[in-house]
Amino acid sequence: MNCYLGVDIGSISTKGVVIDENKRIIASCYLWTEGNPTEAVKKVVKNLKEQIPETYTLKGIGTTGSARKLIGLLLDANVVKNEITAHAIGTMTIHPDVRTILEIGGQDSKIILIENGIITDYAMNTLCAAGTGAFLSSQAKRLGIPIEEFGDIALSSNNPTKIAARCTVFAESDLVHKLQVGYPKKDIIAGLCKSIVLNYLNNVGKGKKIVGPIVFQGGVSKNIGVVKYFKEVLKEDVIVDENGHLMGAYGVAILSHKTATDKVYSWDIANIKFETKGMECNECSNNCELLRIYKDNVLIETTGSKCGKE
Amino acid sequence: MGNYRVPAKFLFSHILKCKILEPSAITKNTIEIGSKYSPDFVCTPFKYTLGTLIEDLDNGADTVVQFGGGCRYGYYFELQEQILRDLEYNFQYINLVTEGRTDIKKIYKDLKSIDKKFNPIKALYYLLITKNIVKYMDTVDDYIRHNIGFSDFKRMQKLNSKMLYEFETAKGYFDVKRIYKKYFEKIKAIPVNKPDNCLKVGIIGELYTIMEPFANYFLEDELAKHNIEITRFTNAHYLLFEKHKKIKQYLKNTPQITYTMGADASDNIGRTLEMCKEGYDGIIHIKSTFCTPEIGAMPIINQICKEYKVPIIFFSFDANTSETGIKTRLEAFYDMLEMRKKL
Numbered sequence: 001m002n003c004y005l006g007v008d009i010g011s012i013s014t015k016g017v018v019i020d021e022n023k024r025i026i027a028s029c030y031l032w033t034e035g036n037p038t039e040a041v042k043k044v045v046k047n048l049k050e051q052i053p054e055t056y057t058l059k060g061i062g063t064t065g066s067a068r069k070l071i072g073l074l075l076d077a078n079v080v081k082n083e084i085t086a087h088a089i090g091t092m093t094i095h096p097d098v099r100t101i102l103e104i105g106g107q108d109s110k111i112i113l114i115e116n117g118i119i120t121d122y123a124m125n126t127l128c129a130a131g132t133g134a135f136l137s138s139q140a141k142r143l144g145i146p147i148e149e150f151g152d153i154a155l156s157s158n159n160p161t162k163i164a165a166r167c168t169v170f171a172e173s174d175l176v177h178k179l180q181v182g183y184p185k186k187d188i189i190a191g192l193c194k195s196i197v198l199n200y201l202n203n204v205g206k207g208k209k210i211v212g213p214i215v216f217q218g219g220v221s222k223n224i225g226v227v228k229y230f231k232e233v234l235k236e237d238v239i240v241d242e243n244g245h246l247m248g249a250y251g252v253a254i255l256s257h258k259t260a261t262d263k264v265y266s267w268d269i270a271n272i273k274f275e276t277k278g279m280e281c282n283e284c285s286n287n288c289e290l291l292r293i294y295k296d297n298v299l300i301e302t303t304g305s306k307c308g309k310e
Numbered sequence: 311m312g313n314y315r316v317p318a319k320f321l322f323s324h325i326l327k328c329k330i331l332e333p334s335a336i337t338k339n340t341i342e343i344g345s346k347y348s349p350d351f352v353c354t355p356f357k358y359t360l361g362t363l364i365e366d367l368d369n370g371a372d373t374v375v376q377f378g379g380g381c382r383y384g385y386y387f388e389l390q391e392q393i394l395r396d397l398e399y400n401f402q403y404i405n406l407v408t409e410g411r412t413d414i415k416k417i418y419k420d421l422k423s424i425d426k427k428f429n430p431i432k433a434l435y436y437l438l439i440t441k442n443i444v445k446y447m448d449t450v451d452d453y454i455r456h457n458i459g460f461s462d463f464k465r466m467q468k469l470n471s472k473m474l475y476e477f478e479t480a481k482g483y484f485d486v487k488r489i490y491k492k493y494f495e496k497i498k499a500i501p502v503n504k505p506d507n508c509l510k511v512g513i514i515g516e517l518y519t520i521m522e523p524f525a526n527y528f529l530e531d532e533l534a535k536h537n538i539e540i541t542r543f544t545n546a547h548y549l550l551f552e553k554h555k556k557i558k559q560y561l562k563n564t565p566q567i568t569y570t571m572g573a574d575a576s577d578n579i580g581r582t583l584e585m586c587k588e589g590y591d592g593i594i595h596i597k598s599t600f601c602t603p604e605i606g607a608m609p610i611i612n613q614i615c616k617e618y619k620v621p622i623i624f625f626s627f628d629a630n631t632s633e634t635g636i637k638t639r640l641e642a643f644y645d646m647l648e649m650r651k652k653l
Contacts, residue, residue, distance in 0.1 A: 080488075082641040082645070085641070096615035117643070118646070118650050120621070120646075122642060124635065284337060285340075286338045287335040287336040287339070
């Protein structure tokens with residue numbers, strides 16, 4: 001039987017999914033990137049391989065996420081796709097009638113609008129990390145509360161504190177101020193969750209018509225506090241899928257299935273020697289930062305050059 | 311800006327007896343020194359042009375010529391002159407447009423002060439040829455842009471730069487025409503393999519960011535890789551010789567605009583409506599950050615696109631823009647257009 005691998009290498013976490021011919025997820029893996037995408041991918045692939053019976057042959061690999069190009073080279077992927085398309089494809093396969101996808105990840109957040117199975121509009125946060133997972137987790141550290149408990153604590157509050165949500169830095173100083181004047185922690189946590197929602201809708205969802213069915217994805221969708229406030233503010237039901245965090249990887253696995261050829265891919269990437277060397281080219285005043293990528297000591301790609309030099 | 315240094319050099323080298331320094335190509339260094347001495351919130355072309363000026367003065371230029379107008383661009387000169395004087399540069403500044411208008415007497419006096427033998431009749435003759443060079447350049451450029459995704463574009467670009475090189479040393483009116491014909495025929499002879507239903511995308515926006523490839527991170531090249539037919543409306547020929555006629559047409563045909571809004575903002579609204587009616591697959595709007603006329607035009611453009619259901623994407627370019635974010639959004643835009651086309 002054939003199977004297809006999709007890998008989504010995000011800033012915070014790396015996700016891997018293996019699907020069969022019928023687009024069913026037969027194995028999945030989720031772990032922290034920890035600033036080392038190549039190592040994370042090696043771990044993910046090893047983990048997935050152990051979950052899958054020997055009878056499957058790997059016929060396609062797709063990569064997405066912010067390290068998609070690098071990992072695409074490492075895995076020799078047949079599809080390298082941006083995360084917006086990948087998320088939309090994945091979500092539409094599971095929820096064919098979806099109209100709006102809200103996605104909040106570690107470093108970026110996006111909104112995708114869909115009509116009749118086609119993406120009609122999308123937006124990504126472009127300037128600021130306010131209202132992303134990174135902001136929530138840094139505030140959790142400040143409050144000394146594990147991020148996993150955030151949602152439950154937020155739900156226990158009936159009176160969320162208002163927190164200035166425009167910008168991460170302002171939100172943080174407002175939060176400190178509210179703590180120092182004595183607001184209860186649970187109200188502040190609830191306020192934080194609400195501020196994420198308001199910030200997202202004001203910055204990313206700005207001017208977009210959000211219609212149901214709405215699917216909410218990304219790491220932050222695991223926070224039931226944020227989900228609650230999305231429902232409250234949008235006055236619509238918000239679907240959170242159990243596999244929501246895997247949708248990017250799932251989408252790119254489907255794309256890889258579509259364009260697969262007869263080529264058979266190997267699971268053994270743990271032994272591939274994959275090196276990158278950074279250098280500054282001083283041949284003109286552009287001073288490009290070149291990144292040379294070596295696979296088993298052979299130069300396979302140079303990125304970052306403006307003139308096409310290798 | 312772009313390749314327009316060629317006609318500029320041609321003009322001044324023929325009408326003035328002095329050494330013309332070719333401005334160095336824009337690089338990361340240009341924008342770095344430009345940003346260093348510019349107010350942070352000024353529109354980005356100010357930073358690029360200031361950077362270029364500093365580089366050229368460092369290379370030994372003692373006279374600089376600039377013209378501009380239409381928006382804040384019309385005041386760049388005064389501010390840049392002050393900044394450069396504060397940096398203790400010594401030079402003569404010739405502004406072809408002062409306080410928003412062209413004062414022919416003043417320009418004559420300025421040019422006369424550089425070269426005592428300056429002859430206005432001769433200048434007029436070469437101005438005419440320069441006009442033709444710009445026209446030919448833009449015609450060839452438009453053709454290449456239209457077909458770049460479907461042919462051997464490296465060969466096209468090579469022939470194009472050869473043509474520009476020969477323009478520099480052209481002898482006169484007929485020589486320029488001959489060079490143009492020779493190279494345009496060669497370029498046209500390169501086979502173009504364009505399917506009938508390829509994606510058609512129009513690029514509109516603020517003029518500097520559109521015309522200087524460095525300032526928009528070579529966006530057009532990126533699009534061409536995806537086999538998209540690209541149309542761009544703004545070029546030097548449009549700005550100098552067509553705009554005044556075309557804008558009246560836009561104002562008449564577009565109910566959304568009554569007055570000109572400065573720079574190309576109204577033109578872009580007019581073009582958006584035209585493109586929506588002509589069935590373009592998508593529109594890309596690019597501008598430099600803090601470009602006020604375009605900021606005013608964007609909501610109207612967005613509204614028109616919504617009515618006609620034509621996808622549009624807006625990009626803002628600054629010295630600090632992340633290239634990755636732009637590439638990701640551009641890729642998704644291309645995927646979206648392709649999905650729509652297939653259904």
